[in-house]
Amino acid sequence: MTLAKRAAAVGAVALAVASLQPVSANAADTRVVGGTPAAQSEFPFMVHLSMGCGGALYKKDVVLTAAHCMEGSGPNRSITVTAGVSDLNSAAAIKVKSTKVKVAPGYDGSGKDWALIKLARPIDKPTLKITTTTRYNRGMFTIAGWGDPSEGAGTGTTKLQKATVPFVADRVCKRHYGNQLISKEELCAGWQRGATDTCQGDSGGPMFRKDDAGKWIQVGIVSWGDGCARTGVPGVYTEVSTFAKDIARAASAL
Numbered sequence: 001m002t003l004a005k006r007a008a009a010v011g012a013v014a015l016a017v018a019s020l021q022p023v024s025a026n027a028a029d030t031r032v033v034g035g036t037p038a039a040q041s042e043f044p045f046m047v048h049l050s051m052g053c054g055g056a057l058y059k060k061d062v063v064l065t066a067a068h069c070m071e072g073s074g075p076n077r078s079i080t081v082t083a084g085v086s087d088l089n090s091a092a093a094i095k096v097k098s099t100k101v102k103v104a105p106g107y108d109g110s111g112k113d114w115a116l117i118k119l120a121r122p123i124d125k126p127t128l129k130i131t132t133t134t135r136y137n138r139g140m141f142t143i144a145g146w147g148d149p150s151e152g153a154g155t156g157t158t159k160l161q162k163a164t165v166p167f168v169a170d171r172v173c174k175r176h177y178g179n180q181l182i183s184k185e186e187l188c189a190g191w192q193r194g195a196t197d198t199c200q201g202d203s204g205g206p207m208f209r210k211d212d213a214g215k216w217i218q219v220g221i222v223s224w225g226d227g228c229a230r231t232g233v234p235g236v237y238t239e240v241s242t243f244a245k246d247i248a249r250a251a252s253a254l
């Protein structure tokens with residue numbers, strides 16, 4: 001655990017350090033840095049969480065998100081999950097409450113940044129398959145979310161933004177993060193030039209690509225980064241392949 005990763009994210013000064021904090025529940029919904037609007041139904045598995053995080057439908061009644069967006073495991077009816085829309089204000093928005101949360105076993109604020117949310121009722125939208133192997137941990141990834149449009153913005157649109165970022169090898173990612181990066185549990189993505197990245201409010205959302213069959217497959221979960229979209233500073237994502245079995249097991253037990 002490093003100091004930087006535990007730092008609070010609210011405020012420009014705090015945002016200058018790597019942060020795991022989601023935007024607060026009363027912060028405006030915002031967007032990916034350097035993205036473009038996603039079309040309605042382009043990513044039908046994407047969901048928005050009321051505390052200001054993203055997520056993806058893992059099952060019709062289970063959302064995969066980041067542990068750092070959750071307050072812990074157990075019964076929880078306080079989260080509102082919004083699905084089925086790219087514009088959160090759309091009349092077509094499907095809103096479902098949580099019933100339970102399961103945070104990754106052993107999660108302590110560093111690595112293992114995944115959690116599952118059980119929904120009060122199933123959402124009739126396509127789910128996003130997660131990768132069970134490391135073979136897709138390369139190439140170009142799609143990121144999407146309602147998070148900040150620039151570092152420190154704290155405000156933004158209600159429209160889902162998307163962007164494409166390349167895989168960054170651990171060795172390269174460590175040039176910036178050193179041992180803050182937990183290689184087996186985290187994977188990095190981003191352009192050397194910066195300008196495009198996930199940011200505060202995108203946490204918990206999926207990072208995904210096409211599999212060999214041309215279907216979307218989830219490889220990452222938005223976790224943390226040093227600021228947003230800075231030159232030479234990749235975003236850090238939970239390495240889904242590492243936890244695929246644990247996630248499947250936890251989902252069955254939920």
Ligand code: ARG
Nearest residue numbers: 021022200201202203225235
């Ligand atoms: N921790 C942030 C959140 O809770 C996500 C930060 C991602 N940062 C990045 N530079 N990719 O919303």
